[in-house]
Each structure stands twice: as structure tokens, then as C-alpha cells.
Amino acid sequence: MARAGRGVRGGQGLARVAVVVRAGAAPLWWSGVFAAGVGVLPSGITGRRIGVLAGAALFLVGAALVALTRRRRYTALAHGAARAGKHDVLQDRAVTVRNWRRGHRWWLLLAFAVALGSAFAIPAAGGMLLAGxxxxxxxxxxxxxxxxxxxxxxxxxxxxxxxxRGGRPAGKAVRAFRGTGIAAGDAAPGGARRRTAVLV
Known part of the structure; x- marks a missing residue:
């Protein structure tokens, strides 16, 4: 099965679901850590101690909400996944990540700016939420x-x-997932980089 961004001979271009989900993790984490580090400098309205405690709570809540949201939808789509066709084209992991981040770059910048700005009210909290x-x-x-x-x-x-609809991997525009063997493509289960790419 070939790998690329477009389908050929009637096939469809396919992107890994886990790679799409994972694409925003690194930029959100690192921008959140940076915003929290800078955001702890002003004392803000609440003071640093309260800001950091509030940020820790927001980190945990944000991480839990994002991790648990729409799991039922993902499960339903996974159960109904049809086998990918022989003419379907598997998109490289790097292409999927680059496309997602390019399409969401303004949202990421806005989230970073809001996290920095919120430090003047609640120090570090916005950055910690972003990291969460x-x-x-x-x-x-x-x-x-x-x-x-x-x-x-x-x-x-x-x-x-x-x-x-904003590139959501389990959004309304996504009507079904497709499945391949566990060795297909250049990303391991969960979307991490596979050490050795294997084509099937």
C-alpha cells in the first residue's frame, strides 16, 4: 500500500487518527510551559502562590477533559472501521503533523497570547492550562x-x-474510520514515530 497525501486510481488519501490527535500535543505543551514560566513573574491580582495552585488544578482538569472527551465517538468509529482498500494511500506521519499544525497555527498563537496575557490576573495559570x-x-x-x-x-x-470543520478526527464530518494491519505506515500505534517504516 503506497504512502502519500492523495488517493490514486479511485483510492482515498488516509491520515492516521492517532497522529492527528497527537499533532497538537507538543506545541500546546511547550507553549504552555513557556507561558507559565514567564507568567509566574508578575504577581498579578491573585498573587503568585494562588496563581500557581490554580494553574495546577487547571492543568489536571484540562488534561482530564481533553483525554476523556469524545471517547465514545472514537470507540464507535473504531468498531465500524472498514478495511482500507488496496488503492488507498497512507499519508506520511510528518505530512499529517505538518498539515495539522499549519492549519491551526493561528489558533495556537492565539492560545499562547491569551495564556501570557492571563498572567497579569492569575500568574502562570493560563500557561499551565495550555500545557494540560x-x-x-x-x-x-x-x-x-x-x-x-x-x-x-x-x-x-x-x-x-x-x-x-476544523480538522477534528472524530468530528461530524468524519463518517467512518478505516483500518489497516498493525505494521502499516510510518507511525507506531498511538501515533509516535516508528523506528523502521514498514509497508504492507
């Missing part, structure tokens, strides 16, 4: 990876569906 959402995405991708290993099937979605 990145952690939640990593946890959700890991959960998907465990499902993929248990079912011995990697989950994919059509690239053209991903381009609709």
Missing part, C-alpha cells in the same frame, strides 16, 4: 494506541474529511 491540554492530547493518543494494539488494527480517516 497538550498532555491530554498525548494521553488520548496513547489510549488510541492501546486500542489499536488490542484490536491489531491501525485506525485511519480520509484526508478530505479531516480538512472540514
Amino acid at each position: 491540554t497538550g498532555t491530554g492530547l498525548r494521553l488520548k493518543a496513547a489510549w488510541l494506541g492501546r486500542r489499536e494494539k488490542a484490536g491489531e488494527q491501525l485506525l485511519w480517516l480520509r484526508v478530505d474529511w479531516l480538512d472540514q
